[in-house]
Amino acid sequence: MDRTAEEFSYTQKIKPRPEKALLDAEMLKDTVIDMAERRQEARSAKIEEDPKAAEARKLKRLKEVKEELHALRAMSFELFQSTTQLLRSIEE
CATH class of the missing domain: 1.10.287 (Helix Hairpins)
Structure with missing residues (x-):
C-alpha cells in the first residue's frame, strides 16, 4: 500500500465531527468573552475607586x-x- 492509500484509509477512520468543532468554538468564544468582561469590570472598579x-x-x-x-x-x-x-x- 502506498502512502496516499495509507493516508486515505487513516482519514476514513477519523470521522470529522463538525458538531464537536462547533461546540468547542462556542466554548472558546464564551471563555474569551468572559475574560474580556472580567478585565473590563476590573478597569471600571479602578476608575470608580x-x-x-x-x-x-x-x-x-x-x-x-x-x-x-x-x-x-x-x-x-x-x-x-x-x-x-x-x-x-x-x-x-
Missing part, C-alpha cells in the same frame, strides 16, 4: 516601606558593628 481611599492606601504603604527601611538600616548598623568587632579581634 474613591480617590481618598486610594490616597489612604498609598500613605499606609509608604509608612510600611519607611518602617521596613528603618529596620534594614538598624540591621545594617548592627552588621557593621559586629564586622568591626570581628576585624579588631582578628588584628589582636
